[in-house]
Amino acid sequence: MHNPQQNPVKHVVIAGGGTAGWLTAALLKKVLNQAVKITLVESEAIGTVGVGEATIPPIRLVNQVLGIDEAQFIRDTKATVKLAIRFENWKTQGEHYYHTFGNAGKTMAFCHFHHYWMKAKTLGHEADLWQYDLNYHAAEAGKFAQINAKDPAFSIPFAYHFDASLYAKFLRKLSEQMGVVRCEGKIQHVQRCYDSGYIETLHLDSGQKISGDLFIDCTGFRGLLINQTLGAGYDDWSHLLPCDSALAVPSERHTSTAAYTRSIAHEAGWQWRIPLQHRNGNGHVYCSRYISDTQAQDTLMANLDTKPLGDPKLIKFTTGRRRQQWYKNVVAIGLSSGFLEPLESTSIHLIQSAIVRLLQLFPHQGITPHLVNEYNSQSTLEFEQIRDFLVLHYVVNERNDSAFWRDMRSISLPDSLQHKIALFKENGTLVREQNDLFLESSWLQVLYGQGIVPNDYHGLVDSLSQQDLNNMLTKMLALKKEALHKLPSHDDYIARMIEYANKKFPA
Template identity: 60%
Template sequence: MTNKIKKVVVLGGGTAGWMSASLIKKLMGKSVDVELVESEAIASVGVGEATIPPIRLFNSVLGINEAEFLRETKATIKLGIKFENWKNTEESYFHTFGAAGKSSPFCQFHHYLKRAQDAGLKDNLWDYDLNYLCATQGKFAQIKSKDPIIDIPYAFHFDAGLYAEFLRKFSEKIGVKRTEGMVENVEQCKKTGNVNSLVLKSGEVIKGDLFIDCSGFRGLLIQQTLNTGYEDWGHWLPCDRAVAVPSKRFDETVPYTRSIAHAGGWQWRIPLQHRNGNGLVYSSKHYSDEQAKALLLANIESEPLAEPRIIKFTTGRRRKQWHKNVIAIGLSSGFLEPLESTSIHLIQSAIVRLIHMFPQKGISTAQVDEYNRQSKVEYEQIRDFIILHYHVNQRDDSQLWRDLREMDIPESLAEKIKLFKESGKIFREQNDLFNEGSWLQVMLGQGIEPEDYHPMANDMPLEQLNSMLAKIKAIKHEPLTKLPSHDEYLTNFCRL
């Protein structure tokens, strides 16, 4: 006798629910039935509009046409994030998806650049980053070349509500059953504690073998039913609220997200085809809700299209993201503020992880433990990267930034900062979402200057090194003359 999974029930729609239902049905539709239960009476949080490049792989696996996707979700291109006032109140820097320069197999590019800078070269890292050059000049197009030096990795800004609707239509076409209704009761097996079924207010009973909890911050199954507990990271990431408001689009859409630091938090600005997405993530100890609303409305620079909406959260993660026969995906699994646009990616990676570990003959403890181990590591690695932005600052204009600079940080992050400061070396942890180039850009952007560089950077005469750097720089700049503006690209590509 086996406990084979024959039916997956997804509780909750929105981005998390429909991403989960669509991918499971697409890849495993011959093995399992998928039913999604949602209520139109429950509003989605739906402010996660910026993504990172792996979203393109997700859409590709589903077989989604990119032009259609851009049209239906009112999407724009994202080449990176501009961080303003994070190091201090006078400077800004970019974290792009690109790779600056060209690294050798055993020595990263920034070591060569550091040696040349020590000898008098005035260039900075971003002079060799094609994503940065395109972002600041408002240009974009897909470059079809086998040479990775002129690759332009990109992601999207899109309307999260429209993306959920887009995926709903896609999912229903491939066989996902949608049931409208609000859960009134959760029935559990008295012996195992597993969830057997959802009882809706209408009286309808939805049975399943595996349940995916996409019920948002409520965590209806993973927390309210199974009580798995929550690991609070507020001592490292003290912002605990956000206020969000859409506003009229600008005449020109830039191909990057803006992250603007303020005295008690930071503001996002996300350009879409039909509007701007705006928000302010803040600490309730430093701003009242009314202060936050006023600050955001004073800094959006275009007419608001709705009333500002307050969202309360606790940064951290569910202690067990898979418990018994319930897997938490999306906000029910934890929350990391959207500083590096990781919310939608965490949905994607959780679904992919589940599919990799999908049980054949029933749920095993070993599979659940490994799933939870990987989830924990992923959350902690992203947590450290976000803490880095806050902790390494030179601001002295408010208590929040002083406290963040002086706080104790996770040992894993402290070691990484120390290594880079002393030697310029960065090593990517296994499966870390952010590669060496990402850590490099943020550490340099926040003002950490390495004291040394790799000895291999001394292998060529300085004149030869400068010649090599000039050649790489020219290669990076050359495509700019041929690329259309970001808006021209969207107009032409979306016609396809």
């Protein structure tokens, strides 16, 4: 009987292009180089979903590993800088808060800054938590520049908004320059090994046959290899995150470009607004049990700031994850691996972390149960941690204007999330598990922004006199605002990057 574990992996075949396919191709080729042949199969006739236009800071590390020049990337993908997400109407209608990539105040030994701030609030201190966050000030003022501060409290962590289809084209060019082979065509038939059930060959509509040792499924929601061929199963999480539909539409850009994503809560879901150089990306994520597609479209179109540049595109999904994201000799990456609504811009991050995980566990000498099990264990944990963070935004709302928001408060929470909320309520303690994508500062901003106020603060704070506490906070506020004055406008920064790219990389 054929034992596929004895087969070294010399040829990786990627089914599907888009951001998932081409980012996988580029990173695998960059790291594995000549050790592995990489072929990507895609069809120009099959479109991509392309909702992942907002990102989080780890995207910068991936671009650096790929040797991508930032200015060229910003020019070619129509990118802008992202410092935060502004959540509007999530706690109650008319209120808003930010989830920035920064940190309020400064990290202290043994005791987080927010405990000092919480005590000061009890003594009549008026500045809110975000006043101590440089990312917040820069986002509000529309300013940005990279700051290489010795003290991380005065740096500005950032990510990007970009056109996902242009990013995929950018990565395709890079991948092909490195030696990735692209095959045009639709996959008509998938041939499996009779003994092992492993996939052996993809048969294209052109008659071409492509055999490989390891297959990456980047075919989107349909999961042609992982689902339709291998039936790897799916964990449905719609009892926790019931939104099942999204409408996406581009609109004209604003005259000045915001350096943050907007997330605006509506009657049965929320709307994204993502500013790019050439347009705005807009979408409405909603639950079809509470609102019809037509009503959802009307809500989206009535809440566009600028003139639409097309008709809304409808996307249907089931929140959850593939039960085994690596099954037999197929690894699912991108939408084929699962879907979490883009509330915290994690779609592209889940692609890159899946690739990095595969590289760490790459089966050079053959696919073994240990490698597969560890990959699946890590990816399960990552999806669950992100899921919990998304659920947090919904469950602690105080809205009474619609059945959707009232029902979201009665969701039966995972124990892990219940524990985090209870601890923070009791004395402001923030719990971040190992490898959790979201830092303590992220949990703090959403917990507090959604209205959870701790009953107590850390005892170490009482070692400061009221005068010393006031002095510390006043000084911190002044230092954060001082750094802001030195920054150019966000639009000036983007213009300078494009000018630099045009000189160094003429089109």
